Amino acid sequence: MLWEKYDSIILDLDGVVYIGEHAVPHAVESINAVSETIRVTAATNNASREPQVVGEHLRRLGLNIDDSEIVTSAQAGASLLASLLEPKARVLAVGGFGVESALRDVGLHPIRATRDHEANHLLADEVSAVLQGHGQDTSWWDLATAAWAISRGKHWVATNRDLTVPTPYGLGPGNGSLVASLEEVTGVCPLVAGKPQATLFEQTAQRIGSTRPLVIGDRLDTDIDGALAAGMDSLLVLTGVHQLADVAARNPDRRSTYVANDLTCLLSAQAPPSSAVFG
């Protein structure tokens, strides 16, 4: 079976295990079957929720996974900032609660913008950096305050650059869309912590001592490019953002190792079609 070639699986979540609140068909039972033998971890670019909240969601869907087996791009971003700043430095948190708690976990001091121009202007001076991740409640006030801080030369780390997020009703704006709007406003580019940089996958593999992981994702520009950057094999499942035509349109050396319709491929005796089928 496909998974037998690997010592662990590193899963993307949105579009692979769930879309919105609901499980992707066949994902939970396939992953649970594999996790009886090898370690399964999750590395998600979605920074809006804390690992324990993500863990509760996954367990509610029936997946056997511990909080310690979940790594978010907010954690990777906060670690990156901790390496640049003094302990307890103040950081403007833009995005969901996961951004704030990741900063706190590495000994930094998260601060939120308010709905007050004057207070936000002072705050932009006061903070040492901005950490920007996905959040459904991100407001104009958050973005304006971040723009002022960035324009004043403060460090700017984006948890990820995903332009879109899958929702049950179609694609919505991802963190990358809001990062791009701040780039337009400030003329500055952020440091990026999550996929497609290798850091998130490398940290995840190190956490469990895996030397031959299989990365599973639904996006070529984040999951598959991240796996390529980390030198890991990858499986693209067609249950989320990218489809077969997107794979075919790519340069052969930028494709995933495997492509499959869904995660039942993990348990099939025959490997799913490799990128070789596209020529």
Ligand SMILES: [Mg+2]
């Ligand atoms: Mg995804």
